[in-house]
Amino acid sequence: MVLLWEHLLLINHEVAILALGAIRKVPAVIETPEGDFIGIRQKMFVSHSYDHRVVNGALGGMFIKTLKDILEAWDINQDF
Numbered sequence: 449m450v451l452l453w454e455h456l457l458l459i460n461h462e463v464a465i466l467a468l469g470a471i472r473k474v475p476a477v478i479e480t481p482e483g484d485f486i487g488i489r490q491k492m493f494v495s496h497s498y499d500h501r502v503v504n505g506a507l508g509g510m511f512i513k514t515l516k517d518i519l520e521a522w523d524i525n526q527d528f
């Protein structure tokens with residue numbers, strides 16, 4: 449059984465919660481100028497929930513987009 453979606457519940461006094469799934473290799477359509485083909489890509493499910501009294505949907509969406517951009521550009525050899 450594979451769990452794709454999880455319902456995240458906030459406990460009192462929490463503003464947000466983030467869940468990160470495992471990185472898995474899955475088949476995906478890869479688009480190229482020569483045409484589309486199916487290849488193997490690494491993918492991960494990300495889910496978040498937040499208190500709408502504190503964070504609105506636009507801010508939550510910007511957070512997920514920023515997280516996506518950081519993870520997709522990740523360089524394991526980067527110095528911090």
